[in-house]
Amino acid sequence: MSSTRDIDALIEMMAKLPGLGPRSARRAVLHLIRKRALLLTPLADLMQTVAATARECLNCGNVGTSDVCDICTSEKRANGELCVVEDVADLWAMERSGVFKGRYHVLGGTLSALDAIGPQELRIPRLIDRVASEGITEVILALNATIDGQTTAHYIADQLDGQVQLTSLAQGVPIGGELDYLDDGTITAAMRARKQI
Numbered sequence: 001m002s003s004t005r006d007i008d009a010l011i012e013m014m015a016k017l018p019g020l021g022p023r024s025a026r027r028a029v030l031h032l033i034r035k036r037a038l039l040l041t042p043l044a045d046l047m048q049t050v051a052a053t054a055r056e057c058l059n060c061g062n063v064g065t066s067d068v069c070d071i072c073t074s075e076k077r078a079n080g081e082l083c084v085v086e087d088v089a090d091l092w093a094m095e096r097s098g099v100f101k102g103r104y105h106v107l108g109g110t111l112s113a114l115d116a117i118g119p120q121e122l123r124i125p126r127l128i129d130r131v132a133s134e135g136i137t138e139v140i141l142a143l144n145a146t147i148d149g150q151t152t153a154h155y156i157a158d159q160l161d162g163q164v165q166l167t168s169l170a171q172g173v174p175i176g177g178e179l180d181y182l183d184d185g186t187i188t189a190a191m192r193a194r195k196q197i
Contacts, residue, residue, distance in 0.1 A: 061106030
């Protein structure tokens, strides 16, 4: 029996993370083992805590440790602006920029006929309910500039046409670009230059 079975299993599990291949995972695990008291033990404790407490916000789809996230419960953010993003990574990218002070709605992906993802598989019905019930005055479609992102934006715009002001991010977001990979300045410029749909 291998004396490194658990370590090998940890490397294999780490290699499944985005951005880490087998070599990077081996280096990361070796570093964690060398810094066991400083990194590995606290990391293991935090991962166990997050595994037990992390959940999706019932209102917007953000990830946190309570049923409704801090953004949704903040009265300062109840300004009538609702920023629609594809996933939580995009929400976090927008928050890092610090430019948006309203609330969010995470769709959980984009419409895709090839993958059989329709409006019901996403949080589009919940979005329409929120617009009707939360006094939303502007919906900002901050979807990735991909074909599926643009298709989703047009579908949402059709569903909300005449109910609310619709805008989308403008300059700064390149075609084919994804929010999670943009720097804060680019996101800030795109948010400030949003346009009517």
